[in-house]
Amino acid sequence: MNQMVKRIIMSVLGVAICGISVGMFKFAALGIDPFQSLMSGLDAIIPIRFGTLYVIVNAVLLLFALIFDRKKIGIATFINLFLLGYIVEFSQGVCERLMPDAPIWLRVVILLVAIVILCLSSALYFTADLGVSTYDAVALVWSQRQSKIKFAYCRVICDLVCVALGVILLLIAGKDFSEIFGSVGIGTIITAFFMGPLITFFNVHVAQPMLGKPKEKQSGKEQKK
Numbered sequence: 001m002n003q004m005v006k007r008i009i010m011s012v013l014g015v016a017i018c019g020i021s022v023g024m025f026k027f028a029a030l031g032i033d034p035f036q037s038l039m040s041g042l043d044a045i046i047p048i049r050f051g052t053l054y055v056i057v058n059a060v061l062l063l064f065a066l067i068f069d070r071k072k073i074g075i076a077t078f079i080n081l082f083l084l085g086y087i088v089e090f091s092q093g094v095c096e097r098l099m100p101d102a103p104i105w106l107r108v109v110i111l112l113v114a115i116v117i118l119c120l121s122s123a124l125y126f127t128a129d130l131g132v133s134t135y136d137a138v139a140l141v142w143s144q145r146q147s148k149i150k151f152a153y154c155r156v157i158c159d160l161v162c163v164a165l166g167v168i169l170l171l172i173a174g175k176d177f178s179e180i181f182g183s184v185g186i187g188t189i190i191t192a193f194f195m196g197p198l199i200t201f202f203n204v205h206v207a208q209p210m211l212g213k214p215k216e217k218q219s220g221k222e223q224k225k
Contacts, residue, residue: 006211007128011076014125017117018133019084023091024114027099028107031185033118034159034166034192035135036088040183041169054085061134069141074131081134111187119195123202127211139196155196163192 025032032040042057043050058081065072099106126132132140139158143151163184170180 003211007130008075010124010128010207010210011074011130012079014121014123014128015076015079015084015133016087017121017124018080019087020091021114021118021121022084022088023093024095024110025118025187026088026092027095027102028111028114028187029182029185030107030111031181031187031189031191032183033195034162034188037166037184037188038162038169039166041166041173044170044173044175051085051089054088055082058084058134061138065134065137065141069137069144072132072137072140074129076125076128077131077134077137080125080132084133115187115191115195116198118191119198120202120206122195122199123207124210126199127203127207152196152200155199156193159192159195163188 022033022036025036031037039050039054039057043053046053062073062077062081065077095110102110122136126136126140135158139151139155142158143149143154167180167184170183
């Protein structure tokens with residue numbers, strides 16, 4: 001299998017798994033990833049289907065990527081843009097049908113699995129280098145333009161901003177504590193602080209080796225960021 005075929009498979013697989021993981025986050029209702037926290041806040045005040053809202057918000061972020069680094073735009077970007085929101089809806093629906101009234105321990109397990117596969121999926125399509133999601137492009141462009149700041153730290157800052165905006169929007173929408181905790185909870189805190197480092201880990205130990213690149217080479221690159 002040649003490199004381009006591997007990259008396309010990694011890219012498509014990464015986006016699909018990402019959508020599934022976010023659906024699992026939403027089903028667990030213990031806090032979703034930071035960007036989806038922002039999306040939940042927007043969803044609470046804008047009365048349109050989530051999948052459609054996701055397309056609109058990411059189309060706006062696409063303009064940012066086009067202006068600052070068009071190289072981040074590729075196959076994965078458009079798959080993410082047009083399909084991810086609907087994959088999330090489908091994944092959440094499947095979980096609700098298969099596990100109605102799931103006990104708290106099962107929701108915690110689903111949350112932990114979702115966090116791991118979300119970071120793995122992000123590493124897959126980052127490394128495939130056929131485009132990343134429009135939100136991911138923000139931290140990547142920032143880290144590359146500010147060479148003194150590692151990607152992991154740029155990602156943490158972007159994530160914390162999204163969490164704050166998500167909470168503000170949910171409060172404006174008049175949501176109660178239980179509803180806010182379902183969108184901005186322990187899962188959100190974990191991903192906000194650890195998603196960047198976990199993506200870097202999977203880049204080095206999984207995604208790069210899949211393309212036949214040595215881990216030492218990737219590690220050197222990360223140290224320069």
